[in-house]
Amino acid sequence: MPAKGSFSAKLSKIGLFPHDVKVERRLSDLRKYFYDKRAVESILSRGEDPLIYVVYEIGREREGELNVGCTIIYPGKIGDEYYFTKGHFHVKEAGEVYLGISGEGLILMQDRYGGVFTEEIRPETIVYVPPGLAHRSVNTGKNELIFLAIYPSDAGHDYETVDRIGFAKIVVERDGKPTLIDNPNYRGEIK
Numbered sequence: 001m002p003a004k005g006s007f008s009a010k011l012s013k014i015g016l017f018p019h020d021v022k023v024e025r026r027l028s029d030l031r032k033y034f035y036d037k038r039a040v041e042s043i044l045s046r047g048e049d050p051l052i053y054v055v056y057e058i059g060r061e062r063e064g065e066l067n068v069g070c071t072i073i074y075p076g077k078i079g080d081e082y083y084f085t086k087g088h089f090h091v092k093e094a095g096e097v098y099l100g101i102s103g104e105g106l107i108l109m110q111d112r113y114g115g116v117f118t119e120e121i122r123p124e125t126i127v128y129v130p131p132g133l134a135h136r137s138v139n140t141g142k143n144e145l146i147f148l149a150i151y152p153s154d155a156g157h158d159y160e161t162v163d164r165i166g167f168a169k170i171v172v173e174r175d176g177k178p179t180l181i182d183n184p185n186y187r188g189e190i191k
């Protein structure tokens, strides 16, 4: 049993301890995704490599089962762009459900033609990501953004397409507020 009050105890409460997988993503893992390359290189050249997000997951393999993951995106920005997850399409036509636990942010959903939709994620909100849309989460708040994601165990993750074309929109701070703007580095088809 994890120690009372520990982070593992909190994960245990939502059924994620023990977990099978823990993935940590730092700035160096995401350097090509943030649009402000000068800001990225300036931080890394100082020997800093901030932790952007962590995913804890219970992975299952049989068709018909559901995988459950808990993501924590730390608060922060690179230049004026808020911390985010890498984002992916599913290999199969599979949807996903997000349940907000704490913090505040946005989920970006992008079709294969660069059309982007957003939904807010906050405590006790549910966001449905329909099949066929890439999805990326962004922490626009001052605290950790924590949410659960539930998806079919055989959905598969296609990171390669996002790696190649990026997201058409990004979330930056403008006049103190999170603002969706065109990504100057987007390399896909524009709708």
Ligand SMILES: [Fe+2]
Pocket: 088, 089, 090, 096, 135, 151
């Ligand atoms: Fe997904």
